Amino acid sequence: MGSASKMRGPNRWTAQIGSFSLRLIWHFIHFIISTWFFVLGLAGAVDSYLISSGLLKKYNDLNLGKLRYLAIVVDSDEARQTSKVIKLLQWLSDIGVKHVCLYDEEGVLKKSKDAILEKLGHIRLFKETDEIIPLDKKNMTLELASPSDGKEAVARAANLLFSKHLELRNTTEDQGENIFTEAHMTEALRAVGCSGPDPDLLLVYGPARCHLGFPPWRLRYTEIVHMGPLKSMKNGSLMKAIYKFTLVRQNYGK
Secondary structure, three states: HHHHHOOOOHHHHHHHHHHHHHHHHHHHHOOOOHHHHHHHHHHHHHHHHHHHHOOOHOOOOOOOOOOEEEEEEEEEHHHHHHHHHHHHHHHHHHOOOEEEEEEOOOOOHHHHHHHHHOOOOOOEEEEOOOOOOOOOOEEEEEEEOHHHHHHHHHHHHHHHHHHHHHHHHOOOOOOOOOOOOHHHHHHHHHHOOOOOOOOOOOEEEOOOOOOOHHHHOOEEEEEEEEEEEEEHHHHHHHHHHHHHHOOEEEEEEE
């Protein structure tokens, strides 16, 4: 018994030292990662301040000719921060963006339409058309979208294609296989007035790094950028994202 107790003593000390070492290593790694993200956040804040204050000259003259239509996807929980959304739209207007689409998963932004239009009198609602009309410097068009628009659009377009298919079968003797292509769906969406312009750039505000259900047929050539939480939005970061997009060279396949 005495020898067994002597053996358990060193084993217990070894286990305690091992456990302490693992905790120490975990805290050290956690400290390194936290410090890294703090430095990144600080650098981003300084960068954003320098851009928004106009000290970095290359961001002062953005080539907005490439950005004909901008889409903003906002997490539904954050979309309830109407004041933040209004501030974001004001920044875009000051930058010179003329056509904007706001989207969230639950249609929260649509319910805030009156509040947004009341605060920003120079904004008018975008009508369902593929033609983007040039505006003067003060005006902006705004489209408010939600998943219900996409579902309704697909349903109406599918009904139109089906009706045309039945009509074609009744008027022709050719009963061969009918194949519906992307071009057919695009034409049908345009016919029912739900095609909407394809955004050149889509900015996502929220925790998720995805488009949160934004109509995929409108994202064929869209550049997507995650901007982080809406509550942490910065004017400089917005200008930087638009500036980087203007430098992108897009190759369109045939």
